[in-house]
Amino acid sequence: MSFTKLENQRLANFRRVCLLITFFLIGMFTTNAQKYNTHKPWAYWWWMGSAVDEAGIRKNLQDYAQAGFGGLHIIPIYGVKGNDANNLDFLSPKWNQMLAFTVKEANNLGLGIDMTMGTGWPFGGKQVSENEAAKYFEVFTENGKTSVRALPTKQKVKRAAPGGEGLVLDHFNKEALEHYMKPFQTLFQSPEYGVRALYNDSYEVYGANWTSNFLEEFKKRRGYDLTPYLSTLAKTETKDLLEKRIFGDYNATIADLCREAFTKTWAEGVRKMGKISRNEAHGSPGNMLDLYALSDVPETEYFGTKYFDIPNFRRDPKFEETRYGIPDPLVIKFATSAANTENKKFVGSETATWLADHFKVSLSQVKPIIDESLTSGINHIFYHGVPYSPPQEAYPGWLFYASTNFNQQSHFWNELHFLNEYIARCQALLQESKAQNDVLLYFPIHDIWHDAGGKEHVHLLSVHANAQELLFNNSFGQVAKLLQSKGFNYDYISDLQLTQLKYVNGKLQSHGGLTYKTIVIPKTQYLPSETLKALQILQKQGAPILFIDQLPANTAGFKNWESNEALLANFNASLKTTDISTLPNAFAKLGITSEEMASKGISFIKKKNSIGTLYFISNFSQKFQEGNLLLGAKGEAVEIYDPLHQTKEYISINKKGAYTEIKLALLAGESRFVQFFDKKPAQIIAKNMVAQPTHKVEINGTWKVDFLEGQPFLPKSYQTTRLDSWTSVGDSTNQYFTGTAKYSVDFDWKSVKESVIYLNLGNVRESAKVTLNGQSLGTLWCLPFQVAIPTKLLKEKNHLEIEVKNLSANRMRYIDKQSHNWKKFKDINIVDIQYKALEPSTWEPEPSGLLGPVQILY
Numbered sequence: 001m002s003f004t005k006l007e008n009q010r011l012a013n014f015r016r017v018c019l020l021i022t023f024f025l026i027g028m029f030t031t032n033a034q035k036y037n038t039h040k041p042w043a044y045w046w047w048m049g050s051a052v053d054e055a056g057i058r059k060n061l062q063d064y065a066q067a068g069f070g071g072l073h074i075i076p077i078y079g080v081k082g083n084d085a086n087n088l089d090f091l092s093p094k095w096n097q098m099l100a101f102t103v104k105e106a107n108n109l110g111l112g113i114d115m116t117m118g119t120g121w122p123f124g125g126k127q128v129s130e131n132e133a134a135k136y137f138e139v140f141t142e143n144g145k146t147s148v149r150a151l152p153t154k155q156k157v158k159r160a161a162p163g164g165e166g167l168v169l170d171h172f173n174k175e176a177l178e179h180y181m182k183p184f185q186t187l188f189q190s191p192e193y194g195v196r197a198l199y200n201d202s203y204e205v206y207g208a209n210w211t212s213n214f215l216e217e218f219k220k221r222r223g224y225d226l227t228p229y230l231s232t233l234a235k236t237e238t239k240d241l242l243e244k245r246i247f248g249d250y251n252a253t254i255a256d257l258c259r260e261a262f263t264k265t266w267a268e269g270v271r272k273m274g275k276i277s278r279n280e281a282h283g284s285p286g287n288m289l290d291l292y293a294l295s296d297v298p299e300t301e302y303f304g305t306k307y308f309d310i311p312n313f314r315r316d317p318k319f320e321e322t323r324y325g326i327p328d329p330l331v332i333k334f335a336t337s338a339a340n341t342e343n344k345k346f347v348g349s350e351t352a353t354w355l356a357d358h359f360k361v362s363l364s365q366v367k368p369i370i371d372e373s374l375t376s377g378i379n380h381i382f383y384h385g386v387p388y389s390p391p392q393e394a395y396p397g398w399l400f401y402a403s404t405n406f407n408q409q410s411h412f413w414n415e416l417h418f419l420n421e422y423i424a425r426c427q428a429l430l431q432e433s434k435a436q437n438d439v440l441l442y443f444p445i446h447d448i449w450h451d452a453g454g455k456e457h458v459h460l461l462s463v464h465a466n467a468q469e470l471l472f473n474n475s476f477g478q479v480a481k482l483l484q485s486k487g488f489n490y491d492y493i494s495d496l497q498l499t500q501l502k503y504v505n506g507k508l509q510s511h512g513g514l515t516y517k518t519i520v521i522p523k524t525q526y527l528p529s530e531t532l533k534a535l536q537i538l539q540k541q542g543a544p545i546l547f548i549d550q551l552p553a554n555t556a557g558f559k560n561w562e563s564n565e566a567l568l569a570n571f572n573a574s575l576k577t578t579d580i581s582t583l584p585n586a587f588a589k590l591g592i593t594s595e596e597m598a599s600k601g602i603s604f605i606k607k608k609n610s611i612g613t614l615y616f617i618s619n620f621s622q623k624f625q626e627g628n629l630l631l632g633a634k635g636e637a638v639e640i641y642d643p644l645h646q647t648k649e650y651i652s653i654n655k656k657g658a659y660t661e662i663k664l665a666l667l668a669g670e671s672r673f674v675q676f677f678d679k680k681p682a683q684i685i686a687k688n689m690v691a692q693p694t695h696k697v698e699i700n701g702t703w704k705v706d707f708l709e710g711q712p713f714l715p716k717s718y719q720t721t722r723l724d725s726w727t728s729v730g731d732s733t734n735q736y737f738t739g740t741a742k743y744s745v746d747f748d749w750k751s752v753k754e755s756v757i758y759l760n761l762g763n764v765r766e767s768a769k770v771t772l773n774g775q776s777l778g779t780l781w782c783l784p785f786q787v788a789i790p791t792k793l794l795k796e797k798n799h800l801e802i803e804v805k806n807l808s809a810n811r812m813r814y815i816d817k818q819s820h821n822w823k824k825f826k827d828i829n830i831v832d833i834q835y836k837a838l839e840p841s842t843w844e845p846e847p848s849g850l851l852g853p854v855q856i857l858y
Helices: 005-035 054-066 093-109 174-187 214-222 227-233 241-272 288-294 329-341 363-375 413-431 465-472 475-486 495-499 529-540 561-572 580-589 596-600 732-736 809-818
Strands: 042-048 071-077 112-116 135-142 145-152 197-200 276-279 297-303 348-353 380-387 439-442 490-493 502-504 507-509 518-521 545-548 602-609 612-619 626-631 637-642 647-651 653-656 659-665 671-677 696-698 703-711 718-720 738-748 757-760 763-765 767-772 775-780 786-789 797-805 849-852 855-857
Touching: 054 093, 071 093, 071 380, 093 112, 135 227, 145 227, 174 241, 197 241, 214 241, 227 241, 241 276, 241 288, 276 288, 288 297, 288 329, 288 495, 297 329, 297 363, 297 380, 329 348, 329 363, 329 465, 329 475, 329 490, 348 363, 363 413, 363 602, 363 612, 380 413, 413 602, 413 612, 413 671, 439 475, 465 475, 475 490, 475 580, 475 596, 495 529, 518 529, 529 545, 529 561, 545 580, 596 602, 596 626, 637 659, 647 659, 659 671, 732 809, 738 809, 738 849, 775 786, 797 849
Parallel strands: 042 071, 042 380, 071 112, 112 197, 197 276, 276 297, 297 348, 348 380, 439 490, 439 518, 518 545
Antiparallel strands: 135 145, 502 507, 602 612, 612 671, 626 659, 637 647, 637 671, 653 659, 696 855, 703 718, 703 738, 738 797, 757 786, 757 855, 763 849, 767 775, 767 797
């Protein structure tokens, strides 16, 4: 075929156009990869009063990018007292202009931007009429006839921003939600508002248990009229099986509406706007597993603190377990299970909420909860959080009522990039791998729903103490705790998700395509007929189903309950039960391996990636420091990666059937990735892991302490032979100092044959920059405060310098004694961890500095 000159020119032009398009797509992909940097941690970004301006936004974003954030999540909330003139009404033209500017600036810096679809929480605002607002029911009798009416709860948006005040939305009304979403649909028609995700906060709709068309929805979904049973619905506790069945159907309908009218409608609407959805399903009256599953990024919450058996780890003594519960991986697993069964890439977590009181949180307290989140399946960390504070604002700047503060005013701001980089290295591996779990544990939520639920009627399953009791004070909780303690890999599964299971090639396949080896059914009082039928089909196909301790007692709900009971009895007649104590043996017969790490206090997650099996493990206990471990994976080689110090090495392995034995050294507080390779990499040199040191030599001598910089006063230098808090030395002004002090000492050393020697600083309050003989050993910011000393760095005569930074609590004691003018925030203002007025002036001095002992280990 021959071409004319014109045709050749057209062909050349066509190629140029194709090339330009290619470059554009590559550029767009690169920009999006930067913009949506999910490896790095993101943070909630509270816009106080939405009193933001371009200069402040630009400076804040530059700071966050430099500190290693991947993105920010805008939450407009209440404002600052006396600053009303600078507030911007939510979704006003000026507010929208600031959003567009934020997205543009963030884009240029490689940051992503998410946004709450509203202000404060939950959804609501001035566009919500009373007809579309949250409702509760009241049963009444008039002229001998029992009826029901819907009444407004009158709940207002919590922590609302200017322009976002108003009634809370009826979360069971699809039309109300669609009306609520219209302003956002209009806004996001323009590409300049290019936020990545829209967000729905944890369900905090109090007292809502009805919607205007509830009776119609109930009849459509449950197949009978609720009107004759309204007197039952008025009760606050159930006494007989009929009443329980009525309440089971009532709660199932509420859950259906929460799932379909709200969550599904919202998530689909968000996708139509070209965004992804992030949803915190906890706290809702629905099945959390089903609600999490509908969003693109299921998101849980790590609320509060707990005790970790790590030397020198401390917990805020004011944290109220009875009120808040204890953060628990079993709670986190609801979000991660939904992500796994649906095969979603990301699982988010609102992280470090109320970890400790204001001005008292250290990075050494943050890292263990990050590690526990990651080993629980989280791979998209969101700090809670960073208040927007104008660059010119005097210390301590603008503050959100709840700690922890990750913004520029934080005492650990200059060290935060170390934590951010650590998280990014971990999440890069975890996001590019898939869950490798064997067991599906059925969550029998109908056992909860068949209870009247007291005065509120609905059952709100949150991450706190009351919900933890509902979730785990039963057979489901017993089995979950057993699986956790014995080191089995498992996910929870809901009724709906169970009905979507397939049995393919000897494996149970979830809706998202991940495969499992068995289903475990804990003691279940009420089993829905749809779930029963799905189990029957799976059983006939040969799927292993283990019923723990007893078979299901009843079918759920009222309609056709007698015929459903007959079906259940027929099904049960062909089944056997498994005693919970013999469950590990039953698993072994199915080829399901356990991980002995769990019995040694080591938490882990097991995943599959393109090159083999990947474990992320964290040691939260002193039960284990080093030794042999059996891991339930096979491979031709094993690599250990330390994401904190960024060291990698192949180790010797010993294959033992379905297990592989490795030798590992892992102190309490440390974490590692263990990568199994399906194919042996070329030119590897496997080594035995270096053993933990057995000798300790304390560095004694006269320590010189020089205060380098800080506020409100710079204390005088001093010398000491005993390491202690600098607040107990010198005059009373030392008790108020926040800043940096340099500890220096000279010491002698005799050479030893060990090739690896460590420096351990003991108790550091709070971070330490270490220099030995003029060579930097880096900054230590997390437990254990230990670092390897390079070979031949130690001499006969040595000089050690340690620059220590402390908390800002002591400085705030002084500021609060002088004036309370810094407490200038509307709504809840500033409170302590018990939601009482925050009074730093009443605090005792926080221990500060190098408390030691400082030791050389070999």
